[in-house]
Amino acid sequence: MKPAGAAAFLAGLVIMTGFVDAETRVSLLSFDDLEGxxxxxxxxxxxxxxxTCLDMDDPDWRAVCAYATSRPDPKAxxxxxxxxxxxxxxxxxxxTGYFEPELTGSRVQTARFKYPIYAMPPxxxxxxxxxxxxxxxxGSMMxxxxxxxxxxxxxxxxxxxxIQGSGRVNLPDGEKLRVGYAGANGHGxxxxxxxxxRRGTYDPHQVSAEVIKNWVRRNPAEGRELLFHNASFVFFREVSEVPADKGPLGAMNRSVTPMRTIAVDPKHTPLGAPVWIEKAGQSPIRRLMIAQDTGSAIKGAQRADIFFGTGKEAGRAAGKLKDPGRMVVLLPIQRAYAMAPEDGL
Incomplete structure (x- = not known):
């Protein structure tokens, strides 16, 4: 169904993103345009x-999610x-990439375990x-x-x-305690x-999570001050409802999937939407992922954080990733046509 003129195009943008930006450009593609x-x-x-499909409440999405329960051929x-x-x-x-860290800790404070994971104060x-x-x-407020x-x-x-917003803590008795994002202090x-x-310590291509960690540990006093450079502070909650073999909860309150979940800016990409990824760089990725998470640093229409999984290996892979490319959102047909400019059809 083709809408009439620019008014319908702008209406589609409002439905999709919640705002209209003069810089936003929308192009309707075909599946043949998707490399791989x-x-x-x-x-x-x-x-x-x-x-996460059945959690989407918009009428366009409810229709496609209802059909998904009939077990159709996925590609078709x-x-x-x-x-x-x-x-x-x-x-x-x-x-970029993100992962679920694994830390070593305890439910009680000891001489070894002395750095607290805080719940959010009311x-x-x-x-x-x-x-x-x-x-x-x-300070003393906590x-x-x-x-x-x-x-x-x-x-x-x-x-x-x-920074990751969720993780698992390995406790002394072998239990795994999972924590998830509960809120933040409001600082950017x-x-x-x-x-x-900026300080000239490293060139941009040299910086990764492991490089930063090692620098902070080698320079404890300066490293502590460097961490304070980020005034943002995240609070957590215990996530006991997620089994250890499942991924952490994303922004849709469902477990995310390694190498199939991405974090996006929901102002531009609906949470739950399929998104085709064409990542360039040394290890190209061409695959369909699902926008199931968000992140404070993920802003813009062409910005995504790929979930790599849990643990150190996933962390090393995620920490190295900073590549160009493009992402293409798959939208229900009526929604896609509502967004497309008239001369693009």
Whole structure:
């Protein structure tokens, strides 16, 4: 169904993104335009898509999700009910990676385990801007309140746990405690990797999570100050409802899937939508992923964070990733046509 003129196009943008930006450009593509589409494992993408599809409340999505329950051929399902839509805002595409860290810790404080993972104080929920990272860690506002979920043995790993937003803590008795994002203090995220580059410590191509961790550990006093450069502070909650063999909860409150889930900016990409990934770089990726998560650093129409899984190996792979390419959102046919400019059909 083709809408009439620019008014319908702008209406489609409002429905899709919640705002209209003069820099936003929408192009309707075909599946033949997607490099590597024929070779992908569409069944794996379809399984991930089903994990969150029924949670989507928009009428267009409810229709396709209802059909998904009939167990159609996965590739035919996507090709029949969706159209690829390229959404651009003028900024170049950047792919990065994220993972679920594993830390070593305890439910009780000890001489070894002395760095707390905090639950969110009630008063922090009632204000847009609460205390900074430095004030929280050097002040007394968190003391003697029972807000500690667990204690870990490494403040650097704890800092990166906050960047990832979820993780697992290996306890002394073999139990695994999973924690998930509960909220933040309202301060904007500031990259400590970018700060090291600004200082001239490293060139941009040298910076990775492991490089940063090693630098902080080699320079404990300066490293502590470097971590305070990021005033943002994340609070957690215990996520006991997710089995250890499943991925952490994403923004849709469902487990995310390694190499099939991406974090996106929901102002441009609907949560739950299939997204075709064409990542360039040393290890190209051509596959269908599902937008099931968000992140404070993920802003823009061409910006995505790929979920690599749990543990150190996943962390090393995710920490190295910063590549160009493009992402194409698959939208239900009527939604796609509503967004497409008249001369693009």
């Amino acid at each position: 589409w024929q070779a992908d494992d569409h069944a794996a993408a379809f399984e991930t898509f089903q994990n 399902f996507f090709e029949l009910l969706f159209r690829p839509v390229l959404i651009e805002d003028g900024d170049p595409m950047i792919f 008063e922090a929920r009632d204000t847009k801007l609460w205390y900074s990272r430095r004030q929280i860690l050097e 003391q003697d309140r029972g807000l500690e979920i667990a204690w870990v043995d490494d403040p650097v790993e704890l800092f990166f746990l906050q 995220y500031r990259s400590i990797g970018a700060e090291l580059v």
